[in-house]
Amino acid sequence: MKVLVDENLPPALAKALAALFPGEHQIEDLRGKFGAGVKDIEWIGSLSREGRWVIISGDTRITKNKAEQNAFRNSHLIGFFLAPSLKQAKVTKQMQRILALWEDIEDLSRRVAGGAMFELPMSGAIRQLRT
Numbered sequence: 254m255k256v257l258v259d260e261n262l263p264p265a266l267a268k269a270l271a272a273l274f275p276g277e278h279q280i281e282d283l284r285g286k287f288g289a290g291v292k293d294i295e296w297i298g299s300l301s302r303e304g305r306w307v308i309i310s311g312d313t314r315i316t317k318n319k320a321e322q323n324a325f326r327n328s329h330l331i332g333f334f335l336a337p338s339l340k341q342a343k344v345t346k347q348m349q350r351i352l353a354l355w356e357d358i359e360d361l362s363r364r365v366a367g368g369a370m371f372e373l374p375m376s377g378a379i380r381q382l383r384t
Contacts, residue, residue, distance in 0.1 A: 370382040
């Protein structure tokens with residue numbers, strides 16, 4: 254699985270995930286792949302052209318801004334967006350939840366079509382965003 258951690262989350266989170274899954278998953282942070290400040294529409298299009306990527310994001314604007322939402326929905330990407338309460342939590346809590354939900358993230362990423370968006374909650378199950 255190819256995973257991109259967006260710039261609204263610490264690059265250390267991507268590094269920690271990469272260290273946990275060496276040789277199993279390709280995990281990168283957005284800044285390392287595209288540089289700081291790249292526009293969402295640009296990286297969404299670029300990654301979609303590369304094929305299927307899983308996005309772990311703290312940027313819920315992508316799920317609400319019509320242009321970004323449409324670009325994502327028409328891509329090969331699968332998005333997992335931190336719920337507001339999880340986004341505001343300390344990085345240790347964010348990492349704990351992502352790891353607790355990792356098997357579900359892997360499973361959903363294999364089963365759903367590109368353009369799917371999900372919310373990673375502070376507690377409970379992952380839910381699909383139907384926006």
